[in-house]
Amino acid sequence: MNKEKPISKLPKPVSIKTFTIEENDTTIYQVNLALDSLNQPLYYFRNIFTPVCYTNKCHPVYINFYWDLLGNFIEYDFPPDKILTKVDHDPFQDEDYKKLLDILSNKNSLLKAYKMEELVDTKSLNNGVDAVTGATLKTIKNEVIDGAVYTCYTLWHIANGEVKSEISKITEGIADKTLLSAFLESDNHYYHYYAIDKIFGQPDLFERFEELILQRLSGDNIFLSKYILENFPGDLLIDAEVQEELVKIFKKVSYNLQIEMLEKFSTIQFSQEALKLLSESSESENFKILEKKTKVFSMQKELPKEVQIYLSNCLESNDYRISELAYKTLIDIQPEDKSIRKKMDHFIQE
Amino acid sequence: MNMKKQISLIFLLFIATVTFGQEHVFIETESFEEKGGWVIDQQSFDVIGSSYLLAHGMGKPVKNASTSVNLPKAGKYYLWVRTRDWAPYPKGPGKFKIVIEEQSIDIVFGESGNDQWLWYSGGEFETKNENVKISLEDLTGFEGRCDAILITKSKKFTPPQGNEELLKFRREMLGLTDAPKEAGKFDLVVVGGGMAGTCAAISASRLGLKVALIQNRPVLGGNNSSEVRVHLMGRIDKNHYTKLGRIVRELDNGDPGNGNPIAKEYGDLRKLEVVNAEKSLSLFLNTHACAVEKEGNNLVAVIGRDIATNQEYRFEGKTFADCTGDGTIGYLAGADFRMGRESNEETGESYAPEKADDFTLGTSNLWASLERDSVCHFPEVPWALQFSDEYHIDEPKSDWQWETGFGNFNTITEAEQIRDHNFRAIYGNWSYLKKNKPEEYAKRELAWVAYIGGKRESRRILGDHILTQMDIEEGKMYPDGCVTATWTIDLHFPNAQNSKYFKGEEFFASTKHIRVKPYTIPYRCLYSRNIGNLFMAGRDISTTHVAFGSTRVMKTCGMMGEAVGYAAYVCKKYNVNPRGVYENHLDEFIKIISEDLPVLSSE
Numbered sequence: 014m015n016k017e018k019p020i021s022k023l024p025k026p027v028s029i030k031t032f033t034i035e036e037n038d039t040t041i042y043q044v045n046l047a048l049d050s051l052n053q054p055l056y057y058f059r060n061i062f063t064p065v066c067y068t069n070k071c072h073p074v075y076i077n078f079y080w081d082l083l084g085n086f087i088e089y090d091f092p093p094d095k096i097l098t099k100v101d102h103d104p105f106q107d108e109d110y111k112k113l114l115d116i117l118s119n120k121n122s123l124l125k126a127y128k129m130e131e132l133v134d135t136k137s138l139n140n141g142v143d144a145v146t147g148a149t150l151k152t153i154k155n156e157v158i159d160g161a162v163y164t165c166y167t168l169w170h171i172a173n174g175e176v177k178s179e180i181s182k183i184t185e186g187i188a189d190k191t192l193l194s195a196f197l198e199s200d201n202h203y204y205h206y207y208a209i210d211k212i213f214g215q216p217d218l219f220e221r222f223e224e225l226i227l228q229r230l231s232g233d234n235i236f237l238s239k240y241i242l243e244n245f246p247g248d249l250l251i252d253a254e255v256q257e258e259l260v261k262i263f264k265k266v267s268y269n270l271q272i273e274m275l276e277k278f279s280t281i282q283f284s285q286e287a288l289k290l291l292s293e294s295s296e297s298e299n300f301k302i303l304e305k306k307t308k309v310f311s312m313q314k315e316l317p318k319e320v321q322i323y324l325s326n327c328l329e330s331n332d333y334r335i336s337e338l339a340y341k342t343l344i345d346i347q348p349e350d351k352s353i354r355k356k357m358d359h360f361i362q363e
Numbered sequence: 364m365n366m367k368k369q370i371s372l373i374f375l376l377f378i379a380t381v382t383f384g385q386e387h388v389f390i391e392t393e394s395f396e397e398k399g400g401w402v403i404d405q406q407s408f409d410v411i412g413s414s415y416l417l418a419h420g421m422g423k424p425v426k427n428a429s430t431s432v433n434l435p436k437a438g439k440y441y442l443w444v445r446t447r448d449w450a451p452y453p454k455g456p457g458k459f460k461i462v463i464e465e466q467s468i469d470i471v472f473g474e475s476g477n478d479q480w481l482w483y484s485g486g487e488f489e490t491k492n493e494n495v496k497i498s499l500e501d502l503t504g505f506e507g508r509c510d511a512i513l514i515t516k517s518k519k520f521t522p523p524q525g526n527e528e529l530l531k532f533r534r535e536m537l538g539l540t541d542a543p544k545e546a547g548k549f550d551l552v553v554v555g556g557g558m559a560g561t562c563a564a565i566s567a568s569r570l571g572l573k574v575a576l577i578q579n580r581p582v583l584g585g586n587n588s589s590e591v592r593v594h595l596m597g598r599i600d601k602n603h604y605t606k607l608g609r610i611v612r613e614l615d616n617g618d619p620g621n622g623n624p625i626a627k628e629y630g631d632l633r634k635l636e637v638v639n640a641e642k643s644l645s646l647f648l649n650t651h652a653c654a655v656e657k658e659g660n661n662l663v664a665v666i667g668r669d670i671a672t673n674q675e676y677r678f679e680g681k682t683f684a685d686c687t688g689d690g691t692i693g694y695l696a697g698a699d700f701r702m703g704r705e706s707n708e709e710t711g712e713s714y715a716p717e718k719a720d721d722f723t724l725g726t727s728n729l730w731a732s733l734e735r736d737s738v739c740h741f742p743e744v745p746w747a748l749q750f751s752d753e754y755h756i757d758e759p760k761s762d763w764q765w766e767t768g769f770g771n772f773n774t775i776t777e778a779e780q781i782r783d784h785n786f787r788a789i790y791g792n793w794s795y796l797k798k799n800k801p802e803e804y805a806k807r808e809l810a811w812v813a814y815i816g817g818k819r820e821s822r823r824i825l826g827d828h829i830l831t832q833m834d835i836e837e838g839k840m841y842p843d844g845c846v847t848a849t850w851t852i853d854l855h856f857p858n859a860q861n862s863k864y865f866k867g868e869e870f871f872a873s874t875k876h877i878r879v880k881p882y883t884i885p886y887r888c889l890y891s892r893n894i895g896n897l898f899m900a901g902r903d904i905s906t907t908h909v910a911f912g913s914t915r916v917m918k919t920c921g922m923m924g925e926a927v928g929y930a931a932y933v934c935k936k937y938n939v940n941p942r943g944v945y946e947n948h949l950d951e952f953i954k955i956i957s958e959d960l961p962v963l964s965s966e
Contacts, residue, residue, distance in 0.1 A: 234751035299476030
């Protein structure tokens, strides 16, 4: 049987800064900040000793935990010669170590909601959630390791408890522009949100990070893209250059995000250049897109001619909802161009 | 008007009807002779008045469906196709073509960007034969759907787009204005072939009643069939009246979990065999009950439509059991019903919300993947829900939590949209896993995705008693308590994380199990309070929404069916209605559901 313990894959620190954390009178411990050769922060780690107790039985656990710079649990490993065991002193197997990593990495684990006393550690957990058995067993079965339930519980709370906010505070104190850059360029979505919040909170920072932020907006995390859009500072949206960049991005993102962007656009007074870009249609536009675009157009004080041309092209759509809406919108605009009026007349005759 | 004119007029009308008939040939796709890889979807029947064919290929184009059509003569015709774009984000993947006599018409249907069911022109075609072969050619395997095809000689004619008009048109075209075929006179007509209905039919027929069991799918079992694959929950060994639970046990094929990729684990065949062994039980599969006939407050007959041929049948009965889940028969009959949540002010229940609302538990389309020998690919799905490293569901198969509905969709009128939303969640999430987690998923392939939704909640028909949370918690033993229920009060709600990322379109649920001690469900919850001869069994019985959270599991529902079957026997024996059993013959009913213990004489 394979009994390979996990080993951390994180880079070894060049130097370390140690911090003492006092959660309360009885919970005091040290976390270490790992730094690279340029003195840039990498991650936090803690060499843990903790007893795992239930009723009057305790057994000691020696383990190392690693967190990212915002206190999100990354992974664990062990000091030399230390392992984990289950209730009957059976050592953890390969799959147990893997499962423990999943459990500790799950911020939304049910272990958060339960008290230690509500957990039942039995080798054979019952199926079903009927009257006689407990409600906890089935729901929690997937989220604990049989025979090591209290270990899972204790370790989960160490990994995901107060330490997270404590670590965040420390990082807050050392965060600078270099770190924000590194955050935006990383693969860690927690870092992305943190950096966006910081930069949007200080709009004069925006110019320096504009490219990176717009990259994230058009990136592959739709949830982050929506967040960026939702929180985009109003002051920045007045800028014509920013508007044009946003419309260029609009053309290449997913449909879902396009709808959200159009919602946002309807709150902005656009430059003529940006509106020209917006009125370049594409094959795949459906009725909803047109509906949202016409809302944007209706909020503008002035519209370039390109908008009228775009709408007149929509008159030829196979979808009657598109052609009807385009026609109605053109009526409101009252275009003077003869060829456009001809298209409108042709449409109404059909 | 004189005789000659009358005759001429009649003659002209006759010509007009025949000509009109000759002008159009109307084909419901579900009646195609060869379905190929397409399947019949009847879930929206009550909304659009028809079933349709669905190309359920999970991303792999399915084999053509085809049929031969008799045209009045060779020549030029115009083609119309009824379809919708089910995922217009911006244009959906349900793409298909029509093939006439092996020649594919160069128009792609199903990607119009419009999600309404509409007729689309297929242009014109010319044929040298009177008999032509028409095929549906699926292009993507992603749920393209075609409801009907119309072939007409008239260039100017556009088939009616609106639902009302189209319903009338369909009836004319299919000749449904004629009376339905008589399917028989029965003591008990059970509508719905899930656990509840199947048990009701068996239980009644074993006591000698002539029973009809009407089911709108090709298999029995409902949510426990291989089409939906939800496992049976609820205990049958805690019954106060120990005769209940036996038929459930006969039909129980064991517990394969939810969404097991092996179809036969769910025992479709077992259920069919048990039903077929009953001599006085007539089974009518693929028949959707769509209308009722009443006399005063009593049902006289149910009309059912074959989901493939659209032939209508009339089932006459003395008593009826609504085991449809949706409470369809009750609804059609004008029974008092409730849907959604009552307020705590109204019911006094602590788990009820402050205000009454439309919230119902959701509908699941379970799915499973299997490991293959080599790497396999999954197509791009930009029209599906989008996921990222930040949020996705990292599982190779689903369990009960994959669930859409809640307060966002109506489980009856928007059943199709719910099912389609589940598709978008499943395919979008799967696409993410395939692309971004190759270590675990490169060799995995979607093996099964339910296209029939597993509904949890819709209407509840009201009886002489409405079961409440307090009945359950107090374990009140009413004189007419019959089925013993054991499941927790299990009320789902949108998973918090899922809600964070998909607000208003959640597809993943959480629950909180509230433990109960075994309690009995009163018989008065199993018949309608205002329709004289209507029983209920299943999720549509007379409970509050909170109490439904516990009664809804399928073994419990099966036992309700058993009880209804026995009650129907008492109705027949004494020529009374269901309420009459409670009022005057409760002792006999209780005797039937109790174990007959040997009496030791003291003499």
